Amino acid sequence: MSAVTEPVSGTNIVTRFAPSPTGFLHIGGARTALFNWLFARHHGGKFLLRIEDTDRARSTQPAIAAILDGMRWLGLDWDGEEVYQFARADRHAAVAHQMLDSGHAYRCWMSQEEIAAQREEAQAAKRPYRIRSPWRDRSDGPLDQPHVVRIRAEREGATTIRDLVQGEVTVQNAELDDMVLLRSDGTPTYMLAVVVDDHDMGVTHVIRGDDHLNNAFRQLTIIRAMNWPEPTYAHIPLIHGADGAKLSKRHGALGVNDYRDELGVLPEALFNHLLRLGWGHGDAEIISREQAVEWFTLDGVGKSPSRFDLKKLDSLNGHYIRAADDARLADLAARFLPFEASAEQRDLLQRSMYALKPRAANLIEIAQGAAFLFRTRPLEMDADAQALLEGGARALLASLHDALDAVANWNTEALETAVREVAESAGVKLGAVAQPLRAALTGKRTSPGIFDVLVLLGRDESLGRIADQMTASPGE
Numbered sequence: 094m095s096a097v098t099e100p101v102s103g104t105n106i107v108t109r110f111a112p113s114p115t116g117f118l119h120i121g122g123a124r125t126a127l128f129n130w131l132f133a134r135h136h137g138g139k140f141l142l143r144i145e146d147t148d149r150a151r152s153t154q155p156a157i158a159a160i161l162d163g164m165r166w167l168g169l170d171w172d173g174e175e176v177y178q179f180a181r182a183d184r185h186a187a188v189a190h191q192m193l194d195s196g197h198a199y200r201c202w203m204s205q206e207e208i209a210a211q212r213e214e215a216q217a218a219k220r221p222y223r224i225r226s227p228w229r230d231r232s233d234g235p236l237d238q239p240h241v242v243r244i245r246a247e248r249e250g251a252t253t254i255r256d257l258v259q260g261e262v263t264v265q266n267a268e269l270d271d272m273v274l275l276r277s278d279g280t281p282t283y284m285l286a287v288v289v290d291d292h293d294m295g296v297t298h299v300i301r302g303d304d305h306l307n308n309a310f311r312q313l314t315i316i317r318a319m320n321w322p323e324p325t326y327a328h329i330p331l332i333h334g335a336d337g338a339k340l341s342k343r344h345g346a347l348g349v350n351d352y353r354d355e356l357g358v359l360p361e362a363l364f365n366h367l368l369r370l371g372w373g374h375g376d377a378e379i380i381s382r383e384q385a386v387e388w389f390t391l392d393g394v395g396k397s398p399s400r401f402d403l404k405k406l407d408s409l410n411g412h413y414i415r416a417a418d419d420a421r422l423a424d425l426a427a428r429f430l431p432f433e434a435s436a437e438q439r440d441l442l443q444r445s446m447y448a449l450k451p452r453a454a455n456l457i458e459i460a461q462g463a464a465f466l467f468r469t470r471p472l473e474m475d476a477d478a479q480a481l482l483e484g485g486a487r488a489l490l491a492s493l494h495d496a497l498d499a500v501a502n503w504n505t506e507a508l509e510t511a512v513r514e515v516a517e518s519a520g521v522k523l524g525a526v527a528q529p530l531r532a533a534l535t536g537k538r539t540s541p542g543i544f545d546v547l548v549l550l551g552r553d554e555s556l557g558r559i560a561d562q563m564t565a566s567p568g569e
């Protein structure tokens with residue numbers, strides 16, 4: 094079955110993202126939102142947001158806030174105000190009543206016991222269970238007794254969906270049952286609400302996870318009964334983890350906000366990675382927002398599940414960190430410092446960014462790499478740094494102190510010359526001098542380039558830190 098490609102007219106495209114606010118914005122949801130956003134932006138259409146908050150017990154305000162926040166962070170701006178589904182319950186019910194009037198729906202007084210008995214009978218006969226209500230062909234039920242409203246679904250023939258990703262998919266109508274539209278308390282079902290909202294919002298393209306493909310057939314029965322225009326469907330494959338199993342907690346964080354708040358990921362990196370989940374454009378890996386809008390079509394969406402790969406995300410994030418503005422990075426990385434940075438410390442962080450960002454895969458690594466800048470003397474040496482100061486290293490520090498003290502212009506070139514001279518006259522390699530120097534200046538074994546460290550700390554602080562380590566502390 095090959096994917097069906099439909100020309101799109103360009104101006105009237107309307108897509109929507111319709112999350113149920115029962116938790117944070119999930120990676121899978123964000124990818125769905127992104128594809129809808131891109132499709133709309135590519136075609137100059139509209140991207141709408143509908144909060145499907147009809148499950149009153151599970152929908153929460155914090156979840157709504159987290160979803161809106163996550164979308165804003167990713168730059169997925171929606172057109173107009175978001176629509177809240179629960180507030181539209183009367184309209185949904187009105188449509189069910191219209192269907193009653195036109196004969197496309199009927200009132201059903203079947204009891205739970207009767208339904209259970211039918212189900213058992215079907216199971217005993219080993220045939221799939223489809224409700225067969227005796228009320229489908231009766232109109233003499235007691236209106237004052239509790240009842241539901243069911244669709245009068247077509248039983249003959251078949252329904253075919255020409256899905257832009259899945260291709261042509263056909264289901265026999267006999268497999269679809271007379272689903273409930275209004276519960277006995279008069280509230281609309283989810284299936285009815287989605288269809289009415291999509292219609293009223295003028296949605297032309299329904300792009301969502303392929304776990305909704307079965308729903309599409311049931312939703313179409315309502316759309317056809319109402320004689321409404323059918324949207325074009327695109328059901329996109331789910332996301333798996335790097336190991337090929339369905340994405341779950343054990344693959345790492347699932348919430349978009351965690352990537353920002355816990356993992357120090359830039360929104361453009363997550364945007365780029367989400368984009369590559371199931372969509373591609375030749376060999377392109379690094380794709381900007383503008384490029385994505387220009388290139389995105391549903392033809393590029395594959396039918397097999399894509400893999401969320403943290404290593405790829407890290408490498409994209411490293412790329413975007415190197416491309417990012419230093420002032421912005423300093424603001425973002427400051428949030429990962431273990432203390433509240435003063436304006437001065439924040440400036441130092443920004444000035445140091447050129448040395449911190451080349452190797453960082455995320456903002457946390459930047460903050461960790463910057464820690465040496467904010468230490469106070471005498472620095473505590475970690476075990477690795479301590480080991481680097483053993484043997485003849487402290488004597489080398491004394492020579493370094495003299496040589497650096499004599500440097501007139503405290504810049505990278507002059508400092509490098511001075512340090513090289515110390516190594517040469519001691520008859521050792523540069524590393525044998527640079528390593529204890531690094532330990533003395535940072536308290537650690539790894540840091541940005543050693544000459545950058547000297548420049549960033551400045552003359553007084555550098556010489557002070559070196560002097561602190563020239564003699565072993567008591568007890569060593």
Ligand code: GLU
Nearest residue numbers: 111112113145287301305
């Ligand atoms: N509210 C549904 C969900 O969060 C999506 C419904 C739809 O896209 O049609 O899974």
